[in-house]
Amino acid sequence: MSWMAWTLPTAIFFATIAVILIVMTVYEVRSPCVERKGFLPIETSRGDRLFIGLLTSAYIHLLYVGLTEMTLWIALGISCVWLFIVMRWG
Template structure:
């Protein structure tokens, strides 16, 4: 059934993390509803919006890192996580 995709360990980790993130955000939103606020992104966002923006921004950053920088993938991952943390905290 899942033969159409190359399931390597990194791909599986990304999909498992995304699935757990959706479940965690659903549970967190049930017990503590998100507040809408405006951060440095200059748009009104709630917690879920910032998670989505951070996830997509990190993915785009990693694509650009792989395209423009030879090697040092762990440095790119660390910078992508830092970018996501900034968006989640102050975005």
């Protein structure tokens, strides 16, 4: 049987996603959201925008890894900015 090798960056990544999901759940229970239309072509809730932001951040990382050989910290910064933009104005 083969086990996944958990490195510190991998553990931090999954812990961060777990914390984001917990915070979003508590926020939704305390303050239910209304779907709205931003720059995305559909009406979205907070959860929709989080999912779209995380999915596109993954694509940003894949493109960055495929097209450059620079450090991934730059891709992380771009992804964080993009996630903020989608959550705020998407």
